[in-house]
Amino acid sequence: MKRIIADIHTHTIASGHAYGTIREMAQAAGEKGLEVLGFAEHAPGIPGTVHPFYFLNLEVIPQTLYGVRLIHGSEVNILSDGTLSLEERYLQRLDYAVAGIHLTCYEDAGRERNTANVIACMRHEKVKLISHPDDDATPLDYALLTEAALETGTALEVNNSSLVKNHRKNCVENYRTMLRLCREKGAPVIVSSDAHDPSWVGRFELAETLLEEENFPSELVLNTDRERLLTFLGM
Numbered sequence: 001m002k003r004i005i006a007d008i009h010t011h012t013i014a015s016g017h018a019y020g021t022i023r024e025m026a027q028a029a030g031e032k033g034l035e036v037l038g039f040a041e042h043a044p045g046i047p048g049t050v051h052p053f054y055f056l057n058l059e060v061i062p063q064t065l066y067g068v069r070l071i072h073g074s075e076v077n078i079l080s081d082g083t084l085s086l087e088e089r090y091l092q093r094l095d096y097a098v099a100g101i102h103l104t105c106y107e108d109a110g111r112e113r114n115t116a117n118v119i120a121c122m123r124h125e126k127v128k129l130i131s132h133p134d135d136d137a138t139p140l141d142y143a144l145l146t147e148a149a150l151e152t153g154t155a156l157e158v159n160n161s162s163l164v165k166n167h168r169k170n171c172v173e174n175y176r177t178m179l180r181l182c183r184e185k186g187a188p189v190i191v192s193s194d195a196h197d198p199s200w201v202g203r204f205e206l207a208e209t210l211l212e213e214e215n216f217p218s219e220l221v222l223n224t225d226r227e228r229l230l231t232f233l234g235m
């Protein structure tokens with residue numbers, strides 16, 4: 001498989017339960033040989049996360065640190081009514097948004113409704129990635145999800161932290177189902193570390209093993225190519 005050169009779903013101390021600064025995370029990314037590092041601080045709904053005012057001043061951060069291009073998103077909660085937990089005026093200031101279900105602010109509504117909620121969020125033009133669509137605590141219909149990914153230009157994530165922590169229900173089986181459908185339909189994925197500490201930046205081992213086991217084509221892994229990734233993100 002082609003080398004993964006970007007990690008666009010990571011968290012700094014701003015998220016409240018993560019432990020590195022922007023500079024420590026960037027340094028770790030540089031040491032790992034990454035070309036692009038994306039920050040996706042949690043949006044409102046996650047206890048202790050940053051006030052969204054944070055997202056209005058991102059332009060003061062250097063574009064490049066330790067030789068790594070820095071880009072700025074937010075991991076926004078998908079809410080039980082299919083809306084996003086971050087107001088439009090903040091979403092518009094981001095380079096991209098990651099949308100995901102978190103149980104701290106989502107109640108399982110069954111496979112059909114959960115899937116409809118995720119797809120409704122995919123339709124927002126800033127949402128480029130669906131984080132950790134892998135937990136049967138809030139089950140998803142992967143056939144519909146992969147079709148919507150193609151239709152809306154949204155990538156589905158293979159989240160290495162989900163695989164490491166291994167406390168999400170049917171996580172590996174769900175990823176296998178998702179990857180087979182992505183391969184069949186030509187729907188793109190992005191592999192992320194979801195690092196909450198510099199030591200986890202650029203760690204993709206379990207995700208890569210899974211992709212190899214599924215013979216997943218490198219062309220469909222968007223973060224193996226810097227220009228392709230940035231174009232996909234609309235940058």
Ligand SMILES: [Zn+2]
Nearest residue numbers: 075100131132
């Ligand atoms: Zn998350």
Ligand SMILES: [Zn+2]
Nearest residue numbers: 009011075194
């Ligand atoms: Zn995250």
